[in-house]
Amino acid sequence: MTIKEQLIENAKQGKVLAHKCTSCGLLHLSTVYFCQKCGSKGFEDAILDGTGSVATYTIITVAPAGFEKYTPYAFVVLQLDKTDLRISGFMAGIATPADLPVGTRAKITGFDERGIIIEKQ
Amino acid sequence: MEKVCVLGAGSTKYGKLTESIADITTQASISAIESAGIDPKEIKAGYISNVFGVADKQVHLGPVLMSNLGISDKPSLSIESACGSGSVAFREAFANVAAGFYDCLVVTGVEKVTHTGTEWTTTYFAYCSDFFYEGQAGASFPGLFASMARAYLTEFNTTEEDFARVAVKNHNNGLLNPKAHLQKKITIDDVMNSAVVASPLKLYDCCPFSDGASSVVLCSEKFAKEHGNDYIEVIGSGRGGSPAALQGREHMTTIPSTKIASEAAYKMAGITAKDIDFAEVHDCFTIAEIVDTEDLGFFEKGKGVQAVREGRTNLNSDISINPSGGLKSKGHPIGATGIGQVVEVFDQLTGKAGARTVKDAKIGLTHNFGATGASCAVHVFQSV
Numbered sequence: 001m002t003i004k005e006q007l008i009e010n011a012k013q014g015k016v017l018a019h020k021c022t023s024c025g026l027l028h029l030s031t032v033y034f035c036q037k038c039g040s041k042g043f044e045d046a047i048l049d050g051t052g053s054v055a056t057y058t059i060i061t062v063a064p065a066g067f068e069k070y071t072p073y074a075f076v077v078l079q080l081d082k083t084d085l086r087i088s089g090f091m092a093g094i095a096t097p098a099d100l101p102v103g104t105r106a107k108i109t110g111f112d113e114r115g116i117i118i119e120k121q
Numbered sequence: 122m123e124k125v126c127v128l129g130a131g132s133t134k135y136g137k138l139t140e141s142i143a144d145i146t147t148q149a150s151i152s153a154i155e156s157a158g159i160d161p162k163e164i165k166a167g168y169i170s171n172v173f174g175v176a177d178k179q180v181h182l183g184p185v186l187m188s189n190l191g192i193s194d195k196p197s198l199s200i201e202s203a204c205g206s207g208s209v210a211f212r213e214a215f216a217n218v219a220a221g222f223y224d225c226l227v228v229t230g231v232e233k234v235t236h237t238g239t240e241w242t243t244t245y246f247a248y249c250s251d252f253f254y255e256g257q258a259g260a261s262f263p264g265l266f267a268s269m270a271r272a273y274l275t276e277f278n279t280t281e282e283d284f285a286r287v288a289v290k291n292h293n294n295g296l297l298n299p300k301a302h303l304q305k306k307i308t309i310d311d312v313m314n315s316a317v318v319a320s321p322l323k324l325y326d327c328c329p330f331s332d333g334a335s336s337v338v339l340c341s342e343k344f345a346k347e348h349g350n351d352y353i354e355v356i357g358s359g360r361g362g363s364p365a366a367l368q369g370r371e372h373m374t375t376i377p378s379t380k381i382a383s384e385a386a387y388k389m390a391g392i393t394a395k396d397i398d399f400a401e402v403h404d405c406f407t408i409a410e411i412v413d414t415e416d417l418g419f420f421e422k423g424k425g426v427q428a429v430r431e432g433r434t435n436l437n438s439d440i441s442i443n444p445s446g447g448l449k450s451k452g453h454p455i456g457a458t459g460i461g462q463v464v465e466v467f468d469q470l471t472g473k474a475g476a477r478t479v480k481d482a483k484i485g486l487t488h489n490f491g492a493t494g495a496s497c498a499v500h501v502f503q504s505v
Contacts, residue, residue: 004253029369031253056275056373058267059320060259065244067259075260075319077268077368086368090258097320102275115258 003030011111014050016080016087019043027083048080050108051121055079055086057102059094066113074099076118078106089116124342125218126352127502128225129157130467135333135452136302142177142233147189149334149457150229153464154190157338158350161190164338165223167197168214170206170230171456173245174199177233186229203249204405205491206230207335207459208498214339215358215500224344229336230461232454242330246455249492251366263327263406265367265493267319270408272373274321277423281321285312286429287407288325288449294436295446297477302331302452312407326407331452335461351471356484357392357501359385365495374423376494379416383488386499387418394418397501398482399441399469401462403490404449410434413488414442417499441479444469459489459498470504 001009003017007030010017019028021035022042034041057076060067067073074094079086089108094100105121131152133145140148146169154161167183167190174180183197202209207230214228234242247256250265260268273279289309295301312325345352361381364370370377387393394417402417404410411425419440420428428434434442445451445465448458466485468474479485483504490497 056268056272056367058260058264058271058322059317060261060264061316061320062239062243062261062263062318063259064247064256064261065240070259073259075255075258075264075268077373088254088258088260088366088368097271102271115254 007031008111010047011050011108011116014108016048016050016108018046018048018085020046027085029085029087048083052078052080052106054100054102054104054106057100059097076106078118087116089118090114091118122219123221125215125355126340126342126345127337127355127463127467128340128345128348128350128352129153129338130464131156132300132335132461132464133333134300135331135454137235138233138332142174142179142231143182143185145233145332145334146182146186146229146231149231149336150186150190150227153227153336153338157348159225159338159348161192163225164192164195164227166195166226168210168226168228169197169199170210170460171199171232172201172203172206173232173234176237182231202496203491204453204455205459205489205496205498206456207461208487208489208500209459209496211459211463211500212358212360212498215355218339218341225338225340227336227338228460229334230457230459231334232456233332235330235332254366254368261319263322264319266406266408267322268367269373269412269493270321273408273411276374277426279426282309282313283426283430284326284407285309287404287410288312290429290435291404291443291447291449294444294477295450297475298446298451301446301450302329303450322406328405328448328453331454333452333454333457333461335457335464337460337463337467352505353467353470353502354505355500356503357386357390359383359389359499361385361497363494367493374412376412376416376490376497378490378494378497379413379488382497382499383417386501390501392484392501396484397440397486398484399444399479400486400488401443401445401447401465402488404443404447405453407449410442410447417488436477437480444474444477444479459487462487462489463500466502470502
C-alpha cells in the first residue's frame, strides 16, 4: 500500500497515520516525506487517535460539483489531541454556526468520496 | 544586478468579456507596448501568467501572443501559480532583466472563465487547494477563507460587520476606476444581507470571477532611459511559501508567505513597511485584506480590523489600501490579477490614476498570492 492508501485505511478506522522524525521527533502528517524542521528523511509511523477539537470551520452553502446534495455541510480543521497536528475533513449536517462552536469535540470516522469524514463526538 | 523598470502598462476592462482569451491577451499587451512607446521588435521575450486557459480552448498562450505581435521568433513561457500567477511571472521576468539576460520583456496575465458559470469555476478553483485534504473534502475557496475568517472572529475582537467595511471601502475605490468589474456603491447592510456563500462569508465578502488581461513592459534602467517615456523603478522583490493546506499553518490568521515575501522585498528596497504610501493587496475575500495588511507589517496582528473601522486604509488616509478597488471591486481574473496590481502602481506613480490618485505617493507595493497564500510575491516600486 502507498502511504496515502495507508492514511486512508487508518482514517476508516478512526485513526491518523502520522510520521515522526527519527532525528528531532517532530510529528508530521504522513504525506510529508522530509522533516520541515531538520530536513531528515528518517520517519517512523505513529498511529494517532483521530480525536480532537474543532480549530476552525466553515459552513458551505455554494458547493463545488458533487457536493450540492450535501449542502449545507461543514469543512472542518480538526486539532488532534495531544499533538500540534491538525487535519481537515468533511462534516455532514451542520447548518448554522450554533451547531459547531470552535472547540467542539470531534473525531475522524471514515474516508469516502468526500475525503476524510469528521463527526462531532 | 541591473536596475529594473516598468516602462509601460495596460489592462483590458475587467468583467464579463466576449472576446477570446487570445484576443484579450493581445489587446492588453499592445496597450502596454504603446504606453511604453516602443516597437514590439524591441521585446526580447514574453512571460504569460494564466491558470485556466483550457476553459477557453487556448493554452500555450505565449507563442500566440508573440505571433500576434509580429515577433514569433521570440521565446515565451507560461507560468501558473494559482491566483498568484501574475506576481510570480512578474518576479521571474524581473529576475531575468536584473540578471542581464534580457533588456526588455513583456509580461501579460490573463484569465477568461466567466462563460463557464459559477459551478465550473467553484469546482476548478478548488483544484488550487491541497486537494487531498481540502478540495476533496468539499472546501471551496470561499470556504477556506471563511475558515480563516472564523478563526479571526474567534481570536480577535471582531464582527462580521468589520469584514463588510473592507468591501464597502473597496467598492468606493472601484467606483473611481473605469476598468473595474463591479462599479457599484454598497453599504454594510448590503454586505450583511447578501446570501451566505461559506459562513461567515457572504456574497459581498467575495471578489467576483472575472475575465480580463493586464500587461507590463519590463526593462533595464538603461533601456528605460534611452526610450524616454515615463517609467517607475522596481526597488524590491520578494517571494515566500506557506504550507499548502491551512491545517499546516501555525496560526490560521496569518499567511506566512506574505511575511517572508514582504520582509525580503523591504530588505532589497532598503525600506520598512512605514515607507509604503499605498498598496495593492490580495483581497480575494474581505478577511484576506485584513490579514494581508497585518502580515505586510502595516498594522499589528489583530489590529488590522481596527484600522479598517477607523477608515485608516481609505483612499488618501494613513495608507491607501487597494486604491484600484482591489480584487473585490476591480475584479479577479486570476492569472491577470498580479500584473493588474502593477498596472495600478504604474498608473499611480506616473500620474495616470485620475480621480483615485493617491496624493504625493512615491512608493507603492503589490502583494499577490496563490490559493490561501501557499505561494506569494511582493514587489515595491518607486517613482523616478
